[in-house]
Amino acid sequence: MAVTIQDVARAAGVSASTVSRALSSPEMVRPETRMRVRAVAESLGYRPNPAARGLITGRTTNLGVIVPDLTNPFFPSMLRGLQARAREAGHAVFLADCEEDGAAEAALVHAMAKQVDGVILCSSRMTPAMLEKVLGLVPMVFLNRVVPGHPSVIMDGAGGMRQTIDHLAALGHRHIAYLNGPRDSWSNRERAKGLRRAERHRIKVSRFGPFAPRFESGLQAADLVLASGATAVIAYNDVMALGVLARLAERGVPVPGRISVAGFDNITFAAMATPALTTVDLGGERAGRAAVDTLLAVLADRDADAPRQVLDSALIVRASTGPAPDAGPDRPNPGGTQGEA
Amino acid sequence: MAVTIQDVARAAGVSASTVSRALSSPEMVRPETRMRVRAVAESLGYRPNPAARGLITGRTTNLGVIVPDLTNPFFPSMLRGLQARAREAGHAVFLADCEEDGAAEAALVHAMAKQVDGVILCSSRMTPAMLEKVLGLVPMVFLNRVVPGHPSVIMDGAGGMRQTIDHLAALGHRHIAYLNGPRDSWSNRERAKGLRRAERHRIKVSRFGPFAPRFESGLQAADLVLASGATAVIAYNDVMALGVLARLAERGVPVPGRISVAGFDNITFAAMATPALTTVDLGGERAGRAAVDTLLAVLADRDADAPRQVLDSALIVRASTGPAPDAGPDRPNPGGTQGEA
DNA sequence: AGCGACTTTGCAAACCTTTTCAACGACTAT
DNA sequence: ATAGTCGTTGAAAAGGTTTGCAAAGTCGCT
Known part of the structure; x- marks a missing residue:
């Protein structure tokens, strides 16, 4: 045939x-x-026939990718960069969605192992014990998670948080709220680490959650934040931030007049919300490309020691953040903030 | 090793x-x-080793999927259903994004052909001439496009349009606008077909476009629609509809007070917009699953004739559509609409 | 006891390609 | 002239699996 x-x-x-x-x-x-x-x-x-070729050469020119949830709009952008770079390098991409389930993820690694030259694990949900079992199976690089001794490319959530806090401090905010993401999420821990920056500005931080990273969580959290008296809120991700925005609009609370809102991920719809959402762009596409490059480098030289690449993140300031309400539009040195602008 | x-x-x-x-x-x-x-x-x-096994059995237990644009939020939902069903059936999924390029799509089919048992083409961008060249290479099913003699599962865009028009007619609208999607998009033609339903209601239809199916196109189109005097607008898809919504908000035009807005696809963010967007749910996840089932059926019995499956679509009525402004809240039989409610 | 049928197992071919090795001829250098 | 080198090609092995066929063993029946 x-x-x-x-x-x-x-x-x-x-x-x-x-x-x-x-x-x-x-x-x-x-x-x-x-x-x-x-x-x-x-x-x-x-x-x-690639199968026959792979049998003898031991290389498949296929890359595997596992993501926790395709419907989270953050991943498609990452995938896009990843996919494009892989194609440039002459590699096809195997994609699987583990649906936020670490065990399923491990099973997928097994299933892929022999059909790909390496796999990229995006925001891996595997526990250390699960990881242990699959680590030797096939070259892997971790995207958005560090696993000691293994190559990873990570996005600087903590740095993004620091930028956001500096931004809010400059706007005169003295009390901000953070909405935690899922309890055992590595990215949430990273982002939360950046909160320490608030001390430098003598800003009070109220923490809420953990929350599932969903729109509905934002709706729920908005009322809590309002009651807390914070004048700005940073959500674990944009989807939650959009929920906050929606609930505030419903209650007629002016944004950013009464309260400023910021998120993480810079998903497409962040720019489309009204007001447009201030958010941290972690550089998903770039990260996807970097992950492919890293994997290719590992493949080319298996003995090289595991590179850990950190990508800069960038705060995208939009209409949803503005001066703190008690800080008058142009009043210099409000309260005790030492004019950090 | x-x-x-x-x-x-x-x-x-x-x-x-x-x-x-x-x-x-x-x-x-x-x-x-x-x-x-x-x-x-x-x-x-x-x-x-699946490669070795595939070599002899001729089957790989891999499925290929090609989508035109991963960052279009409609596709991930489809992929999710597809991916889940494939896994249930013990098949892995090869994914590729052809970036809206028919030639790239054809190349991807070639690249995949030997590594998969069959491929699912989502909203294929290939011209008939391109199609011709790849048709025999590997069993395929088309999702959201009909190719005579080949199995397909299609979503009922025309039906969704008819439901939307009936809905708007019931709300007393006499003049609506349609924002066309890309010129040679099969889905756009389907949706546009459903516009004929307007004749039955004696509704005037103004058509705009073609537009790229992007948020910015919606911004642009909103002003055109307002100037046309239409009291309702149906956009090719939700992303454009959100653009319309954003521009109208910016201009202070009440929705649905002055104008009603509806879209297609029921993407996640349609429900999160303010006002929440009325939209046609084409059943992406269901379609993804159906495509896998169809492909598996073809694989099991290659001589069966090409099934063409049509999935019902459902209008999701939300806050962005309401009574026509000149039709008073509860006035029965306004104008000449024969009370089609 | 002998025969046939069936069960269980192993051998070897087959799938399609790459790669090692050897063969062959031509050419160069001694 | 001869040995060695180089360039070009083919034969054959290898890669890991499945499967057709045959062999061996078991069992029941006449």
Whole structure:
């Protein structure tokens, strides 16, 4: 049915080895023969069978990717960068969605192991014990999680948080709220670490949660934040922040007049909300590309020690954050903030 | 390095064939032997090499999926259903994003052909000429596009449009606008077909576009629609509709007081907008699952004739659509609409 | 006891490719 | 002229699995 290397060999009057060489090691075959073979291969529509090739070379030119939840809009942007870079490098991408389940994730690694040259684990949900069992199976790089001794590319959530706090401090806020994400989320811990920056500005921080990173959590949290007296709220991610925004709009609370709102991830809809949402862009596409590059580097030199790459994040200031309500529009040095602007 | 069937055979004191059978055709081997072999395989952590297996069986248990744009939030939901069903059926999923480019899509089909048992083409961007060249390569099913003689599952955009128009008619609207999607999009043509329903209600329809299906197009279109005097606007998709909503909010136009807005796709953020967006749910997850089922059916019986499955769509009425402004809140039989409610 | 049928197992071929090795001819350098 | 080198090619092995076929063993029946 499908055309094999033998068919090409017969049609070109050479051996299979010559066909193989004409296509993958062109310098090893006489130009004249090479041309003829290539022409025949082309005309027959021959494509090497990757499975057979992989069997002998031990390489598949496939990359595996596992994400925890495709419907979280943060991942598609990451995937896009990842996918594009992989294609540039001549690799196809195997994608699986583990649906936030670490055990499923481990099973997927097993399933993929033999069909890919390496796998990229995005925000892996595996416990250390689960990790232990799959670590040797196939080269892996971790995206958005550090696993000692293994290559990772991480996005600087803590740094993003610090930028956000500096931004709010400059706007005169003295009391802010943070809405925690899921309890055992690595990214949430990272982001929360950045909260320490508030001390430097003598800003009071009220923490709420943990919350599931969903729109509804934002609705719920908005009322809590309002009652707390904070004049700004930073949500674990944009989806929650949008929930906060929606609830505040419903209650007629002016944003950023009475309260400023910020999120994380810079998802597409952050820019589309009214008011447009101030958010931290963690550089998802860039991270996706970096993960592929890292994996390729590991593949090329397995003995190199595990690189850990940290990507800068950037605060995207939009309309949802503004001066603190008690800080008058242009009053210099309000309260005790030492004019950190 | 990796443990092969030979290793298991040696350790269990049987031949490789017996190991193979113990694992995949259990009834062919004596229970006692079967147990022992399975125990050994388990303890050694043996996993059959899918490439080697595929080479001989001709089946890979992989499915390929090509989508035009991962960052369009409609696709992830489809993918999710697809992915889940594929996993239930024991198939892994190869994903590729062709970035709205038909030629790239064709290349991806080629690249995937030998590594998958079949491929699902979501909203294929290939021209008929491109299609021609790849049709025989591998079993395919089309999602959201009909290709004569090939299996497809399609979502009923025209039906969704009819429901939307009936809905608006019932609310007393006499003049509506439609914002076209991309010029040669099959889905746009389908949706536009449903516009004929307006004749039955004696509703005037103004068409705008074609537009790229983006938020910015909605911003642009909103002003055009307002100037046209229409009291309701249906956008090609939710992303555009959200753009319309944003622009109208910016101009202080009450929605749905002055104008009603509706979209297509029921993306997550449609429900999160203010006002929440009325939209047509085309059943993406369901469609993803159906596509897998169809593909599996084709694979099981290649001679069966190409099924074409049409999925019902459902109008999700939310706050962005309301009574026409000139139709008073409860006035019966306004104008000449024959009271179609 | 002998025969046939069935069960259980192993051998070897097959899948398609890459790669090692050897062969062959031509050419160069001694 | 001869040995060595180089360039070009083919034969064959290898990679890990499944499967058709045959062999061996078991059982029941006549």
